[in-house]
Every structure is written in C-alpha cells, then in structure tokens.
Amino acid sequence: MTIDAQFLRQRLESGASVDVRGDGKAGGGLVLVMQSFGAALATHPELDVQDWPLFSSARKGANVRAYLRLARGEVLTACQITSPTVAVLMNEAAGEEVDFAEGTHEALYVVNTPASPEEAAQKYRLGGRVVTVSADQLGQKYLGRPLGNVGVLAALVHATGFVSPDAGLESLLHVMKKRRIPQRLVDQNAELFRAALTESRVGDFPADPSTDHRRPAAHPKTDVPAGAQSALRTSRKNRTSGYGRPGVRVEFHDETNRCNGCSLCVVACPEGIIEFTPDPRGALVTGAKFDDFCKVCRECIASCPLDLFHEVETPMRREGVLESA
C-alpha cells in the first residue's frame, strides 16, 4: 500500500478523516504552516477542516505540537490526534524530545532534514511514504536564517496533493499578511516556497513490526492516555537544551586558566548553569551544564571579556537517541 495523494483522497472519499499532526519548536513557524495549510484546504467546497495548534505555556524553543483534521462533511471529533495519517517533523531537535511518529504504523511522514528518505526512515523507524526536505538550508539561503517552516509547507502541499501549489502559496501569503509580517520577508518566503516545491525527496518503505509506533493499550487504572501537554512536558526531565537553535552548541575552553574571576558570565547566564570555584577574585569558571540546559542564547559569549566561550557547529546537541514519551 502506497501512502500517496491518491490513498489520502480515497480515504477522504470513504468517509474517514485525514489527520495531520506536526511537531516543532515554538517560534519555528509550525503554527503558521498549519494555519496556511488549513486555510488552503478550507477553500475546498466539500472539505471541513479543523485545526488546533497546541499552545503550552512554554516559550521560544520549547516543543509544540499542532493538529489538523479534515474530512468530507463535518468534522465532529474534537480531541488530540493520537494516530495521525500525516505526521510532520518541523525540526529535528523537536524529534529528540518526542516521538513525532507516535501512534503510527504506516503513514505519510514529512521530515525537515538534509538526510535522504532512506536515512530518515531508518533513523525514525518509519514505514509508508517518507518525504524529506532540506528546509533549514533553504531558509538559510532565502531568508538568511535556518527557518524551515515554509519549506515544510511546500513539501506538505506537494505530498498530499489536496490543493495546487498555487493555492498553497496564496494561502501562505494571506496568513503572513494577516500577521503583519514585513513585505520584504513575505516576498522572500514566496520565493522560498516556489523553490522548495521541487526540492522534496520521496521514498516508500514497507511497514513491518519495527515501524510500529502505536502505544500499548491505555493504562488499566486511568483508562485514558496522558494528555498531550503532560506527555510533552514529562517527555524529558526538565532538560531545556532542546530549546536552542539546531546544529550548534556552546563550549567553554580555558586550558591555560585564563579566567580571572570577573563573574560577568555567571550573572549574565539566563539559565544559571555556569559552574565555578569560589576564589578571592570572584567566581573562577570551570565549565557549564551545556549538554542538559544550554539554550544557546549566546549571552555568555557576549559577556566574557576573554572570549572563553565559543559557539561550535555540531550535528547533534548531545549524544544518543532519546527515548520518546
């Protein structure tokens, strides 16, 4: 079974709903994508669309999840999507915190990654159709920053085939205008969208037991799975290093003991994670809890008069694959 546009259309015609779920980082444009996609779908006379971005009280860089449900007739279900037909991973760092494919077995996956569909399918254990788009790089090229949302929207519009690319772009521009995003950025994003349409790569993979992300039956005592917010929040133990921009981390190097105890980084760090030894001169810095808590805000780099902190490029912020919620 190929999870392509035709499959999705048949699913709608059979009366079932197509459930789209996206995982991303707050401030990364996931909600803009879902709103634009939903608005484009809503122009279809026979489709009913329900979109529900999940806002938690988290801030920029925190995991967010968005839902979009569409069906012929009226969408009457109103709850989180636990087994999506289409799962979107907007930011690979978000995938470190939660399993974006949770609840799926065979589905359409749209992943923002420079990797190939084969690599993505292997990394995230995916069966069905995997669409990858190197959207961060496109963002870097057209916007000057690694913002992957519009690239992902283009891949999503292209892969689902519900609306034409033109309709998708028109909807995106409308939503951006409504948000009063400067015309300069709107134009850049339109250019990015057109370029991204041809950039996505597709691969089909068989579903087998290893690609099963469905949860075991609900807990016998509570009978319902934990709410989406709780699941997201409890996914990691207070670890906030995932809030940072992807692909970079901060390191502290002071092999020759140059730190003079000026203490400026200690009081400037919003996370309070700088480690030091007390000294008559002040706090002699020895390092920081970068792996678990650094959000790469660069305040230590800006405050250190001796340039002992550096931002370095790295594919992974920390080692190891993280277990899902």
Next chain:
Amino acid sequence: MARPLPTFKEHALREDAFVEGHALCPGCMEAVTFHEVGRATDNGKKTVLTLGTFCGEVSTLMYPNLISWGRGPQSPELFGKSLGVMHNVFESSPTIAEAVRDVATVLEGVGAWKAPSPNVVALSGDGGALAIGLRSLLHTIQRRARIAIFVQMNEVFANTGFQFSPTALPFADSSTAPGGLPEDPIDHVGLAIAAGAAFVAQGSPAFAPFFAEVAEEAINTSNGTAVVFVPSPCIAGWKFEEGLTAELGKLASQTGLFPCFRKRAGEPGEVKHVPEKGKRPPVEQYLVKQRRFEHLARLVDGEIRVTPGREGDLAKLQSYADRNVERLKKWAAF
C-alpha cells in the same frame, strides 16, 4: 587583608534560588533578573516570593515537572535557605506580599517567629503591575508595605501574545497596536515616587554591578516599599537575534529610553549609565536591532536605513528619550 568583593561578585558566589530547567525563552532577561533575586535573597533569612501571572510565573512553575525555584534539598529548619513561592492572578503580587509581611510581623510580635525577619519579594510583569495592576501597585506603595517589588518591563503582555502595554515606547509594534501608538508611555518611575515608595530604582541586569547593588538595597529596605523596574528585552516579542539581550539592555539605558536610576525617599537620587546629551547614542541604534521597529528603520548592510516618511516619528522618539532623561533627573532631585 583582601579587599571585599564588589556586590555582584559576592552575589555570584551565593546559592541561587532560581535554577536551570525553566521554560523561558533563550536569552530571556527575566531569567537573569530571577537569578539575581535568587542570589541576593540568600542572606540568612527566609525568603517568600509572590508572583503575579506573567511569563516568569507560567514558565517556571509548570505542572507536573518544571519547578525552577528553590535552593535544593535543604532541611526545613534551615530557615536561612528556605524559600516559599505564592502565585496568584496578574495584579495581586504586591498585595499578597504585603499580607505575607504583615503575618510575619504579627508572628514576630507574639514571639512565634524567632528567626530574622523574612525577605518578601514580589515579582510581576509590567502589564500585571502597570496596566492591570496599577491600582494594587500604587496602593501597596501608598500603604508603605515593607516589601521589594521587581517589575519586569518588556513593554508588552508577552505571556498572552504580545498585546500592547502602557509602558510601550512610541511606535513599538505589538499585536493589538500594529505599528504602535504615538503617545509617550506612562511615567512609571514618577508614579512610584509620587505614591511614596521608600526606594525606587530602574536598572538592567546588563549593568551587573549597578543591578546587584540595587537588588541588595531593595531587599534590605525596611521602612517602606522598594520598587525596582527592570527593563527586560523580550526575544520573542521584540524579535531580535540571539546574544543581543545584554546589549539591548545597555543601549536602552544609554539612549535615554530606560536610564539606570535609583532614589531613596528624602535623599537625592542618581541617573546612571546615560551619557550627557550630545554624547548619547541616537535611539536608532537601539531600534534597528529589533524587528518591532522595522517600520521605522532597519539595518541594511550595517547601515541604518530610515523608512522614508518616518523621520518625524523617529525624531519624536528621540525627543521622548531626551525628555525622559530630564524628567528622571528632576525626579532624582525630588
């Protein structure tokens, strides 16, 4: 004998009451403030914090697992390290703090409280303190409540979606005031002084030595209310790049928009970290780093480019900055 460390270095060595793992944005100035409050209150007294609803409350006290306040697993008998947090709705943090102080005084009066009198610190956002909660803030000050209030000034209701707040600079874009309003923001420092605060200060943690002294003085004010306004650059609401938080905090003072200020009632105050007129950086330098002012001016290849037709508005902002410094100097001499 070794020279004593400056206040901020001495604070840096203390035990913090605000710990990692909070959900505030990367580079949030509020978090820097909380760390300073957390360290300054590690002074051998029990500390009670009262929080109104603002970013700093909802992102640091998240059920079930994000509790970012506390000094580790201390024994309850260690009153000096003990920390209590009370949170309530937007405008209520000063009034609750006042109640806490009154209860402590009553307990001391009947001999039930043997430990040193506690630190009572109210934390609030600028929307909660100066828009929704102006009434409760001014009345608390007017009643001479013996508490310290730290107001995080980010000029918007950041917690609920960057709506306009009366402290917003002229022409600062917010979600409910597109393009901003031309009116001057309210004179928050003047309001606090006029209401009778014992100690009023404005300072950014970007000026670490100044801010640590202000925090120390505010927490140890015992004859009335201490109010500290903390200009807090908001990375999500003001839309600026990473690593600029402290720089914007400094520029806010140097341009004259939010100068460092401190004044004890009855004594002459001081306006600090703002150069004399003529040597001050123009407000454009501060504005172009934030996308909320993009409709006025922006950086193109390192050059400030003013939007044609908005020169008058920029001049208006510059005039506000200059008047603001003069006004603060008058308040300092009040």
